[in-house]
Amino acid sequence: MASAKATNPPRGECTQCWFHAYASRQAHARLGPREDCPQCVDHMQNGHPHHMIVR
Ligand SMILES: [Zn+2]
Ligand SMILES: [Zn+2]
Secondary structure (H helix, E strand, O other), X not given: OOOOOOOOOOOOOEHXXXXXXXXXXXXXXXXXXXXXXXXXXXXXXXOOOHHHEOO
C-alpha cells in the first residue's frame, strides 16, 4: 500500500512525480534495477502536464 503522503501531494506538486518519489518501490515495481522509469523520464524531459499538477 502506498502511504497517505504518497497519494496526497501538496499544491503545486506533480501528482505522478510525487507518487513516484514517495512510493518509489511500488511505482517502479515492474522496472529492473537499472531500468529508467518511462513516466519519470517523460516528465523530466517534457515537463509535467498541467492536469497532473495539484492546484
Ligand atoms: Zn511530473
Ligand atoms: Zn517513475
